[in-house]
Amino acid sequence: MERSKHLVLFPFMAQGHLIPYLALARLLERRSGVSRVSLVSTPLNIAKLAASLPADSSVNLVELPFCSTDHGLPPRTENTDCLTSQFQLPFYLATQSSTLKSSFEELVSGICKRYDDLAVCIISDFLLGWTVEVAEKLSIFHVVFIPGGAYPFGMFFSLWLNLPHCNADKGEEDQFTLPDFPEALTYRYSRLPKYLTLCDETNPWTRFSQSQLNMCLRSDGILFNTVKELEGIGLVYFSRKTNRPVWTIGPIVTSKLDSQASCSQPCVQWLNLHQPSSVLYVCFGSQFSISAQQMRGLAKGLEASGKPFIWVVRPPLECDYSPATEDFNLDDYLPEGFELRIRERQQGILVRKWAPQVDILAHESTGAFLSHCGWNSVMESLTHGVPIIGWPLSAEQYYTSKMLVEDFQVSVEIANGESMEIDSDHVGAVIDMVLEGTNMGGQMRRKALIIRDAMAAAIKEGEEFEGSSVRSLNDFLRASFSTGKTDRATLSPLI
Numbered sequence: 001m002e003r004s005k006h007l008v009l010f011p012f013m014a015q016g017h018l019i020p021y022l023a024l025a026r027l028l029e030r031r032s033g034v035s036r037v038s039l040v041s042t043p044l045n046i047a048k049l050a051a052s053l054p055a056d057s058s059v060n061l062v063e064l065p066f067c068s069t070d071h072g073l074p075p076r077t078e079n080t081d082c083l084t085s086q087f088q089l090p091f092y093l094a095t096q097s098s099t100l101k102s103s104f105e106e107l108v109s110g111i112c113k114r115y116d117d118l119a120v121c122i123i124s125d126f127l128l129g130w131t132v133e134v135a136e137k138l139s140i141f142h143v144v145f146i147p148g149g150a151y152p153f154g155m156f157f158s159l160w161l162n163l164p165h166c167n168a169d170k171g172e173e174d175q176f177t178l179p180d181f182p183e184a185l186t187y188r189y190s191r192l193p194k195y196l197t198l199c200d201e202t203n204p205w206t207r208f209s210q211s212q213l214n215m216c217l218r219s220d221g222i223l224f225n226t227v228k229e230l231e232g233i234g235l236v237y238f239s240r241k242t243n244r245p246v247w248t249i250g251p252i253v254t255s256k257l258d259s260q261a262s263c264s265q266p267c268v269q270w271l272n273l274h275q276p277s278s279v280l281y282v283c284f285g286s287q288f289s290i291s292a293q294q295m296r297g298l299a300k301g302l303e304a305s306g307k308p309f310i311w312v313v314r315p316p317l318e319c320d321y322s323p324a325t326e327d328f329n330l331d332d333y334l335p336e337g338f339e340l341r342i343r344e345r346q347q348g349i350l351v352r353k354w355a356p357q358v359d360i361l362a363h364e365s366t367g368a369f370l371s372h373c374g375w376n377s378v379m380e381s382l383t384h385g386v387p388i389i390g391w392p393l394s395a396e397q398y399y400t401s402k403m404l405v406e407d408f409q410v411s412v413e414i415a416n417g418e419s420m421e422i423d424s425d426h427v428g429a430v431i432d433m434v435l436e437g438t439n440m441g442g443q444m445r446r447k448a449l450i451i452r453d454a455m456a457a458a459i460k461e462g463e464e465f466e467g468s469s470v471r472s473l474n475d476f477l478r479a480s481f482s483t484g485k486t487d488r489a490t491l492s493p494l495i
Helices: 015-029 043-052 085-094 098-114 131-138 150-162 204-216 233-242 259-264 266-271 292-305 338-344 357-362 375-382 397-408 424-436 439-458 468-480
Strands: 004-010 036-041 060-063 118-124 141-146 222-224 246-248 279-283 309-313 348-352 366-371 388-390 411-413
Touching: 004 015, 004 098, 015 036, 015 043, 015 141, 015 375, 036 043, 036 098, 043 060, 085 204, 098 118, 098 131, 118 131, 131 141, 131 204, 141 468, 150 204, 150 233, 150 397, 222 233, 233 246, 246 468, 266 309, 266 348, 266 357, 279 292, 279 357, 279 424, 292 309, 292 338, 292 424, 338 348, 357 366, 357 375, 366 375, 366 424, 375 388, 375 397, 375 439, 388 397, 388 424, 397 411, 411 424, 411 439, 424 439, 439 468
Parallel strands: 004 036, 004 118, 036 060, 118 141, 141 222, 222 246, 279 309, 279 366, 309 348, 366 388, 388 411
Antiparallel strands: none
């Protein structure tokens, strides 16, 4: 008799992680043989997730206790998106607290004891690597779900584990190679994120990152929100590093709003007035922003291009940005009269706080996406065949941008980092080139459409054809629910 199957998902408490984990939970609940899917987080995050979960979903949302003030954090802060920069490190360290660990272990242990025939599997975030210790203690299957690409996260892991900027004599050379990731070829010191270059072995960010990443590598396997046909060397890196299976199960993206709600959105109504592939969408995600100087340079470039655009505007870094920041005057950070001029010309609209991103990217009038290269945004763009203008700001976004430009050839990088000076003439020229759709811009659009089709094929199911991501997901489920704790020796790498 086939055993019952209970999957326990535990995302890191950040919007860019919660969204793909919720999408994964919705995907798993529909798989044959899965009897229960539980998604675990802290109370305020569970409340947000509950509001996004359809009424017909069987996903079980479970709260773990978390008191932010116990860790020197502001009251009711349970997500990185609610924190200014000074509280980011304390929050990350708080996710390692003994209270959170013991609560999670008690939860999973209770599930195991309550149902004797239940096969339990933990699917955890790479920033919650300590969950592998819970799985080892309870002798249950554990995998890490990385909601990103294998290449950029291979770079991310390798850079944090090796700290090449600390261990090499740069001399006059700006390039380096990674000792455990030679397939990535060379990378430039000058392109490393500034915060990483400031970290050595004693830095608390380094200690946090290395401890969590090393524990991740002890897991029984890794799931990636990517497509096998589009990734190569990144999958090799993790397969070699862990000697465990590496499963590609993407693209996992949120779906569009229902048609009635979609049509009522002001952004969608505005897009309906424009020609196909003519509009630029600008958004730096839910957590990131740019400086006031950069905002002014970007605004001048957008206006000079003459191209229509939708810009999701956040408070600049000078406001010590967090999405909760509301007490700022946008006019103080944009060229004088900018919003009035673009409104009168019907050239663009500025959106505060939130925009229906998937609906915008799915609209035929959207021709390009100026993005921070967060993986959720990249997947949402490429699943709709929309090329990208990259402006990476943090973490693995730098390496994602490199892959999009050099390997996928669907992007051109307009800037990188939070302190780079912005040339408005360059901004306007790049926008013109991409949206005109000729020469390089046309090539980017054609490549994006090819990737869109590859992604669609990867998740296709049917009697005559089963996509690579569907096969990979089924392989993962078979491995995770074999009788008892799967013998690690039997888990050969799958790439």
